[in-house]
Amino acid sequence: MVFDVVVAGAGPVGLVLAAELRLGGVSVLVLERDPDRVNPLKQGSMGARGLNLPSVFAFHRRGLLPAVRSAALMWAGDEPPPAAGGGAGESEEDEFLGGGFIGHFSGIPIRIDRVDWADPDLASNGLGGGVIAQQDLLDILLARARELGVEIRFDVSVTGFAEEGGEVRVEAGGSQVSARWLVGCDGGRSTVRRLAGFDFPGTAPEMVGRAAIVDLDDPAQLSTGDWVESERGSYVVGGWQEGPSPRVHTVEYGGGEVDRSAPVTVEEMQASLRRVSGTDVAITKMHLGTRYTDNTRQASTYRKGRVLIAGDAAHVHSPAGAQGLNLGLGDAMNLGWKLAAVARKLAPESLVDTYTAERHPIGAGVQLWSSAQSALGRRDERTAALRSVVEDLLDTTAGATYVVKRIFGVGQRYAPPGDLPFVGALAPDLDLTDGSKLSDHGRSGEALVLGPVPVSEGWEGRVVSLVSRDHPEVGALVRPDGYVAWASASPSPGELDAALTRWLGRP
Ligand SMILES: Cc1cc2nc3c(=O)[nH]c(=O)nc-3n(C[C@H](O)[C@H](O)[C@H](O)COP(=O)(O)OP(=O)(O)OC[C@H]3O[C@@H](n4cnc5c(N)ncnc54)[C@H](O)[C@@H]3O)c2cc1C
Structure with a gap:
């Protein structure tokens, strides 16, 4: 059988893309390297991911919002968030909102009561936004993809491919499958991107973040709760993590050139924790560890012949600012219906080229946003001076509102305004003559x-x-x-x- 599309990677982007392709009426096979197992790093607060407005709208349009909301770790509701200090402090949601913060810019908290919630872009939202564990989101997206008839094979890595005679022969798990199109949704170290020869220009990392679930010999040496800042970096212990073993998370500047493909060891995690905490705390056991950097790169095109890339495969940046997943979901929503129409030969291939044309500028904007936050995290005196100015600006209504709008993805659009102001933007949720929305x-x-x-x-x-x-x-x-x-x-x-x-x- 020749599939219309093979998708490499069953991460959030691959699963949304596969579902959108099925809605467009084409056959889809998803190949996923990992076995079908639960990953504790993607669970609970450890795997928490913020969702912006375009993502929330996309889930709403496809009828997935109730499931997403019910699995969310917190949700800011359809109303403007309560003023600072308003929460009861009982639940995670109360703890988050009651603390009076709605987000951060390079770790500088944004106070809810500084934001102008009457701003037309924020007031017209009506759906709210929230934070969900990536594993819970994956479960929802996996069920949805299966319901729509997507075939998913776990424990099968894409290792090679060749384009020939209008088809792509994909090597995976020791055998071959054929498809008209191949899309690499295989994450930041994408095999598809590398093998297809996409360029990936950008800036080298300066920051390393490490997160792990550990047992400590003397946890009392560390502060729990909020991030603790030091000259070398910062760390946080516990937070919302469930279970007896705490989660430790460190961020350090000035050491970004690490071997990102090597697994995190106990020694590496312990050394990092000691550097940022200034203690000699020992990790007696590490259950799970991961590492990320602010490596910032973006492919200059997202298509080469019959091979496309989406999500982290097309762009990587620091997770500061909570944008990567949202950006990838936007790629999948943009590409799915276009590729389906082209694969069904209803539309010319030029429709697929509008995918790069529309999504690349959005990705570049997000990269600027996250790079600015990385730059502001540097530990030198001049950056500290700049940081104090930015702190003052974020304490103003205009500053806080601007940043919250960027975090929420307000104003992301694909074309300059046409005759009417909403051309190129997400359609407003209009009331219709038949009483529906x-x-x-x-x-x-x-x-x-x-x-x-x-x-x-x-x-x-x-x-x-x-x-x-x-x-x-x-x-x-x-x-x-x-x-x-x-x-x-x-x-x-x-x-x-x-x-x-x-x-x-x-x-
Ligand atoms: C600490 C942290 C916090 C973050 N917080 C946020 C946030 O709040 N908001 C936000 O929007 N983003 C956030 N992100 C970013 C977000 O997690 C990623 O952008 C998102 O997971 C990208 O999704 P993806 O599907 O493109 O890639 P991935 O989630 O990496 O999925 C890729 C999939 O491809 C599979 N794969 C890899 N190679 C192959 C192969 N050769 N063959 C087959 N399968 C393969 C992998 O196993 C994986 O399942 C955060 C990231 C980190 C590290």
Whole structure:
């Protein structure tokens, strides 16, 4: 059998992409290197990942938000978060929000009560945002992908491939599978990226973070709770970690050039903990350890022939700022429907090229954002001076609101505003004449056409026609990923047909 698409990697990005491809009507095989097992580093607070607005909207549009919310470690709700000190301090959520903080910039906390929640971009959210353990998110995405008919093979690494005669022959687990397209969603050290010869320019790491679940000989030597800062770096012990063995997490600057493929040893973790804590605490046992850096790189194109890359395979940066997962989910939502239409030969291959054109600038913006935070984390005197100025700025309404909007991914868009201000942006959740909301539609990956102009014959099943309650005269095309592709205050059938053909291919 020749699959339409083989996806390397069943991380969050690979699973979302596979589900989107199935919604687009193509056959998908996912190959995952790891056995189907639970990874404690991705569980609980250890694996906590913040979700931004585009991610929350994507889950909402596909009907996954209730599951995501119920598994979330905390959720800031549909209302503006409570003012500082408002939480009861009983649950993790109360502890987080009650502490009065909504996020951070390079470790500088942003106070909830400094943010202007009436800012139009924040006030129009309506869905909230939160933090979820990566393992819980993976469980939800895995169930969803299987439900949609994605075939997933665990314990199978992609080790090579060759493109020939309009197909890609993929070497994996000692055998071969054929596909029309291969997408590498195989993480920051992507085999697909390397073998396909994608370039990966960027800046070398300066910072190393290490996290581990350990037993300590004398835990009383360390402070628990908040991050503890020192000249060499910082550390935190415990936090929200469940179980008898604490989680220790260290961050050090000025030593980024480590062998990132080598496993973290007890000796390495202990040495790091001793350096940042200034103690001689000993680790008697390490149950699990991981390491990350602020290595910042981005492929200059996300496509080479029939091979594409998405998520960490296409871009890596420091986890400061909680953006990597969100960025990758955005890649998957952008690529899925396009690649499905091209694989089904409904749309020309040029549609897939809009994937790099739209996602690369978003990735570059996130890289700047995370690099700025890395730079501000340096331990020299000049950076300390700059940091104190930034601290003052973040204590202002304008500063805190700006940073929170960036963290939430507000304003990420694919085109300059057209005739109407929302072209290129996520479609607002409009009320419709039939009493439903825009987000009640398109669950199966259809595009949405708004307005008085009827859709020509031939688009059935791929397009749903709707009318806005408050602006019935406005015509718009909302793509399957929820972004507005075209809009007009006085739409004509010719304009609508042109927009449909441009974005969805032939009827
Ligand atoms: C400490 C930390 C905190 C973070 N916090 C946040 C946060 O709050 N918010 C946020 O948005 N992001 C956060 N991130 C980043 C986020 O975790 C990543 O960006 C995200 O996991 C990337 O997803 P992915 O699917 O692209 O890659 P991965 O999650 O790395 O998945 C890749 C998959 O591919 C598999 N694979 C690898 N090689 C092969 C192969 N050859 N063949 C087959 N399969 C293969 C791997 O086993 C893995 O399952 C954080 C990261 C770290 C380290």
